[in-house]
Amino acid sequence: xxxxxxxxxxxxxxxxxxxxxxxxxxxxxxxxxxxxxxxxxxxxxxxxxxxxxxxxxxxxxxxxxxxxxxxxxxxxxxxxxxxxxxxxxxxxxxxxxxxxxxxxxxxxxxxxxxxxxxxxxxxxxxxxxxxxxxxxxxxxxxxxxxxxxxxxxxxxxxxxxxxxxxxxxxxxxxxxxxxxxxxxxxxxxxxxxxxxxxxxxxxxxxxxxxxxxxxxxxxxxxxxxxxxxxxxxxxxxxxxxxxxxxxxxxxxxxxxxxxxxxxxxxxxxxxxxxxxxxxxxxxxxxxxxxxxxxxxxxxxxxxxxxxxxxxxxxxxxxxxxxxxxxxxxxxxxxxxxxxxxxxxxxxxxxxxxxxxxxxxxxxxxxxxxxxxxxxxxxxxxxxxxxxxxxxxxxxxxxxxxxxxxxxxxxxxxxxxxxxxxxxxxxxxxxxxxxxxxxxxxxxxxxxxxxxxxxxxxxxxxxxxxxxxxxxxxxxxxxxxxxxxxxxxxxxxxxxxxxxxxxxxxxxxxxxxxxxxxxxxxxxxxxxxxxxxxxxxxxxxxxxxxxxxxxxxxxxxxxx
Amino acid sequence: xxxxxxxxxxxxxxxxxxxxxxxxxxxxxxxxxxxxxxxxxxxxxxxxxxxxxxxxxxxxxxxxxxxxxxxxxxxxxxxxxxxxxxxxxxxxxxxxxxxxxxxxxxxxxxxxxxxxxxxxxxxxxxxxxxxxxxxxxxxxxxxxxxxxxxxxxxxxxxxxxxxxxxxxxxxxxxxxxxxxxxxxxxxxxxxxxxxxxxxxxxxxxxxxxxxxxxxxxxxxxxxxxxxxxxxxxxxxxxxxxxxxxxxxxxxxxxxxxxxxxxxxxxxxxxxxxxxxxxxxxxxxxxxxxxxxxxxxxxxxxxxxxxxxxxxxxxxxxxxxxxxxxxxxxxx
Ligand SMILES: [Cu+2]
Ligand SMILES: [Cu+2]
Numbered sequence: 106x107x108x109x110x111x112x113x114x115x116x117x118x119x120x121x122x123x124x125x126x127x128x129x130x131x132x133x134x135x136x137x138x139x140x141x142x143x144x145x146x147x148x149x150x151x152x153x154x155x156x157x158x159x160x161x162x163x164x165x166x167x168x169x170x171x172x173x174x175x176x177x178x179x180x181x182x183x184x185x186x187x188x189x190x191x192x193x194x195x196x197x198x199x200x201x202x203x204x205x206x207x208x209x210x211x212x213x214x215x216x217x218x219x220x221x222x223x224x225x226x227x228x229x230x231x232x233x234x235x236x237x238x239x240x241x242x243x244x245x246x247x248x249x250x251x252x253x254x255x256x257x258x259x260x261x262x263x264x265x266x267x268x269x270x271x272x273x274x275x276x277x278x279x280x281x282x283x284x285x286x287x288x289x290x291x292x293x294x295x296x297x298x299x300x301x302x303x304x305x306x307x308x309x310x311x312x313x314x315x316x317x318x319x320x321x322x323x324x325x326x327x328x329x330x331x332x333x334x335x336x337x338x339x340x341x342x343x344x345x346x347x348x349x350x351x352x353x354x355x356x357x358x359x360x361x362x363x364x365x366x367x368x369x370x371x372x373x374x375x376x377x378x379x380x381x382x383x384x385x386x387x388x389x390x391x392x393x394x395x396x397x398x399x400x401x402x403x404x405x406x407x408x409x410x411x412x413x414x415x416x417x418x419x420x421x422x423x424x425x426x427x428x429x430x431x432x433x434x435x436x437x438x439x440x441x442x443x444x445x446x447x448x449x450x451x452x453x454x455x456x457x458x459x460x461x462x463x464x465x466x467x468x469x470x471x472x473x474x475x476x477x478x479x480x481x482x483x484x485x486x487x488x489x490x491x492x493x494x495x496x497x498x499x500x501x502x503x504x505x506x507x508x509x510x511x512x513x514x515x516x517x518x519x520x521x522x523x524x525x526x527x528x529x530x531x532x533x534x535x536x537x538x539x540x541x542x543x544x545x546x547x548x549x550x551x552x553x554x555x556x557x558x559x560x561x562x563x564x565x566x567x568x569x570x571x572x573x574x575x576x577x578x579x580x581x582x583x584x585x586x587x588x589x590x591x592x593x594x595x596x597x598x599x600x601x602x603x604x605x606x607x608x609x610x611x612x613x614x615x616x617x618x619x620x621x622x623x624x625x626x627x628x629x630x631x632x633x634x635x636x637x638x639x640x641x642x643x644x645x646x647x648x649x650x651x652x653x654x655x656x657x658x659x660x661x662x663x664x
Numbered sequence: 665x666x667x668x669x670x671x672x673x674x675x676x677x678x679x680x681x682x683x684x685x686x687x688x689x690x691x692x693x694x695x696x697x698x699x700x701x702x703x704x705x706x707x708x709x710x711x712x713x714x715x716x717x718x719x720x721x722x723x724x725x726x727x728x729x730x731x732x733x734x735x736x737x738x739x740x741x742x743x744x745x746x747x748x749x750x751x752x753x754x755x756x757x758x759x760x761x762x763x764x765x766x767x768x769x770x771x772x773x774x775x776x777x778x779x780x781x782x783x784x785x786x787x788x789x790x791x792x793x794x795x796x797x798x799x800x801x802x803x804x805x806x807x808x809x810x811x812x813x814x815x816x817x818x819x820x821x822x823x824x825x826x827x828x829x830x831x832x833x834x835x836x837x838x839x840x841x842x843x844x845x846x847x848x849x850x851x852x853x854x855x856x857x858x859x860x861x862x863x864x865x866x867x868x869x870x871x872x873x874x875x876x877x878x879x880x881x882x883x884x885x886x887x888x889x890x891x892x893x894x895x896x897x898x899x900x901x902x903x904x905x906x907x908x909x910x911x912x913x914x915x916x917x918x919x920x921x922x923x924x925x926x927x928x929x930x931x932x933x934x935x936x937x938x939x940x941x942x943x944x945x946x947x948x949x950x951x952x953x954x955x956x957x958x959x960x961x962x963x964x965x966x967x968x969x970x971x972x973x974x975x976x977x978x979x980x981x982x983x984x985x986x987x988x989x990x991x992x993x994x995x
C-alpha cells in the first residue's frame with residue numbers, strides 16, 4: 106500500500122535501521138492485507154481504523170436523517186413525511202449521532218490510535234478487549250440502525266417514560282438494547298485506557314509529562330466507567346416495564362415517571378463531557394503544535410478536566426426545572442451548573458493565551474481548532490440561559506436548546522474530530538491531503554454551521570418547540586435559513602471524504618513528522634510500525650517542548 | 665405575531681415576560697461581549713504571531729497564577745450574579761399565589777382539556793382574565809406533556825399520576841399559542857391550542873354566558889362532584905362524621921392523616937386522588953381495606969377525580985392547602 110522510505114525526522118532514534126532502502130518498510134497497514142488480518146487484529150492502530158471506517162458510516166446515516174429533518178422543516182406543514190415518519194427520523198438522527206458517533210468517535214478512533222503512541226507503549230493494556238469493544242459497537246450499531254430505519258422508533262433519543270415504556274409502539278426495545286450494548290463497548294474501551302495510562306507509560310513519562318490529550322481521555326474514561334452502568338440499567342428497567350409490565354416508571358403500574366428523568370440525566374449530563382472532553386484534548390494538542398508553545402496553564406487544563414469529570418455528576422437536575430422537581434432542588438442544581446461551566450471557560454482563555462508569543466501556523470487542523478474555540482464559546486455561554494432557571498423555563502425544549510447543544514456537540518466535538526482527522530491523518534496513513542482545499546473547506550464548515558444553528562437560537566427564543574413536525578408559519582423564515590445553512594454544512598462534511606480518499610492513492614508522503622510537532626507519536630514512522638516502537642523510548646524532555654523563538658529564527662534565516 | 669418577515673421578539677403577554685426578557689437580554693449582552701472578546705483576541709494573536717512574521721517572542725509565558733485567578737474569578741462572579749437574579753425570579757414563578765383564578769388542565773394524547781370551576785369546559789382553548797393571577801392545576805391521562813405558553817414565558821410539565829401547577833398573570837388581552845412541549849407521541853406537534861386572554865369585563869361576561877360551548881348553565885365542578893359522589897354511593901361510608909366503615913370527608917383537605925403503618929401525611933390533592941384510584945395504598949388508621957373495587961383507576965377518569973376533589977374541597981379544609989378557592993363571584 107505504501108512505499109514510504111524511512112524518514113529522518115528529528116529524534117528518530119527509535120526508528121529501526123532499514124537494511125535495504127528499496128524494500129518498502131513494514132508498517133501496521135501493509136503488514137498483512139487479508140480480511141481476517143483486519144477483522145481479528147489486536148493492533149490498536151488497526152482497531153482505530155476499523156472504528157474510523159464504521160463511525161464514518163454511522164455518521165453518514167445520522168447525517169442523512171438530519172438532512173431529511175431539515176428538508177421537512179422547510180415547510181410549516183411538512184412535505185415528504187407523515188408525523189410518524191418525522192418523529193422516527195429525528196429519533197434516528199439523535200440516537201445514531203449520540204450513541205454511535207459522538208460518544209465513541211474521538212476516544213475509539215483517535216484515543217485508540219494515539220494513547221499507546223503518546224505514552225510510549227506498544228499497544229493498549231488489553232488488546233483482545235479492545236477488539237471486543239469494536240465488535241460490541243458494531244453489533245449495537247447494526248442492531249440500532251436496523252431497528253430505527255426498518256422498524257421505527259419515535260420516542261426521541263431521551264427515551265422519556267412512560268411514552269417509551271408503555272405507549273410507543275415502535276422498536277423501542279431493540280433500540281434500547283443497542284444503546285445498552287454500545288454502552289458496554291464504551292466501558293470496555295474506558296477500562297482499557299485507564300489501565301494503559303496507569304501501567305504502560307514509558308520510562309520517564311511521568312504524569313506531568315503526559316500530553317493533555319492523554320489527560321483528557323483519562324478523565325473521559327473515568328466518567329464512562331462511573332456513568333454508563335447507570336444509564337444501561339435505567340434503559341434495561343424501561344425494557345422490563347415495556348415487555349414484562351414490571352412497574353418502575355409508569356404510574357399505572359405504581360411507578361414514577363419522573364424517576365426515569367433523574368436516572369437518565371444522571372448519566373446523560375456527564376455524557377456531554379464524555380463527548381466534549383476528548384474534543385478539548387484534541388484542541389490542546391493542535392493549538393500547542395501550531396502555536397509552537399506549551400499550553401498555557403498546563404496543570405490547570407489537566408486538572409480542570411478531572412474537576413469537570415467529578416462536578417459533572419452533580420448537575421443533572423438542570424434538565425428538570427419544569428418537570429416537578431422542587432424549586433429548592435432546582436436551586437442547588439442551578440448553582441452547581443454555573444460552577445461547572447467555569448473550568449471550561451478558563452480552558453478557552455488558556456488556549457487563546459497559548460498563542461501569545463507563539464508562532465502561529467494556520468494549517469487546516471489549526472483552522473478547525475480556532476473554529477472550535479469560537480463555536481464552543483458560543484455553545485458554552487448559551488448554556489448560561491439554561492443553567493439559569495428563570496430563562497430555562499421559557500427556553501427549555503425549544504429550538505434554543507437544539508441550537509445550544511449543537512454548538513457544543515457539533516461546533517465542539519465534531520469540529521474537534523475534523524481537526525484531529527486532519528492533524529493525525531498523515532500519521533495514520535503516511536499521506537498528505539491537499540492542504541489548501543482542506544483549509545477552505547474548514548471555512549465552509551464553519552460558515553455552514555453558523556448559518557444552520559444561529560437562526561435556531563432565535564426560533565427557540567420566539568417559542569418554537571423542538572420535535573415539532575407541524576409548526577406555526579411565523580417560524581418558517583428561521584427554518585428556511587437553518588435548512589439553507591445545513592446544506593452548506595453537509596457539503597462541507599462530504600468534501601473531506603473525497604480528498605482524504607484521494608490522498609491515500611495520490612497524496613504526498615508525509616514523513617514521520619510533517620507538522621514539526623512534539624510528542625512521542627511523531628517520533629515513530631508514518632504510518633507507524635506494527636509494534637510502534639523498536640525500542641521503548643525513554644522520556645527526558647518536558648511535555649510540549651516547543652521553542653517558537655528559535656524556530657522562527659531558523660525560519661526567517663536571520664539573527 | 666407581528667407581520668414583518670423576520671420577528672426577533674416573542675410577544676409579551678404576562679407579568680413574567682418583561683422580567684424574563686430583561687434577564688435574557690443581559691445574558692445575551694454577556695454572550696456577545698465574551699464571544700467578541702475571544703474572537704478578537706484570537707484574530708489579534710494570530711495576526712501578530714503568524715508564522716514567519718517578525719514579532720517579539722522572547723521569554724514566553726507558560727503559567728501565570730495571577731492571570732489564571734483573574735479569569736477564573738471574573739466569570740465566577742458574573743455567573744453568581746446571574747444565578748441569584750434568575751433564582752429569585754424562578755422562586756417567584758414557582759410560588760403559587762394566595763389568590764388566583766384557578767383552572768384545571770388535563771393533557772392527553774393529543775389534546776388539552778380544560779375545566780373551569782363553574783363547570784365550563786374547553787378543548788385546546790383556555791380562556792382567562794387579564795390582570796389577575798391564574799393558577800393551573802394540571803395532570804396527564806397518559807404520557808408526560810408540557811403546557812407551554814411562549815407569550816407568557818411560562819411552562820411546566822403535565823405528568824401522569826400526580827398534580828403539577830403553574831401560574832401567570834396575563835397582562836394583555838389577545839390570543840396566544842399553547843404548545844405541548846414534551847414529545848408525547850405521533851401527533852405531538854398537533855397538541856396545540858390558544859390561550860384567550862379577555863379583559864376582566866369580557867371575562868365576566870364570558871363566564872356568565874357559560875363560555876362559548878353551552879347554552880344551559882353547567883354544574884360547577886363541586887356540584888358535578890357531589891352528583892358523582894352520590895351516584896357512586898360514596899356517602900354510604902363517608903359521611904359528615906367518621907363512620908365505622910370510612911373516615912369523614914369534611915375538613916379532610918389539609919388535615920394530617922395517620923395511616924395503619926404509623927406513617928403520617930397532610931392530605932393534599934395528590935393524596936385525595938390516590939385514595940380514589942388506589943385506596944389500599946395507604947389506609948387511614950382505624951379502618952380496613954373495604955373500599956369497593958369499582959372506584960379504582962379506569963373506573964373513574966381524571967375529570968371525574970377533579971370534580972370529586974372540588975366537592976371534597978367544598979366540604980371544608982382544615983387549613984389553607986395549596987389550592988385556594990377562586991375569588992367570590994367566579995364560582
Ligand atoms: Cu446537562
Ligand atoms: Cu403532548
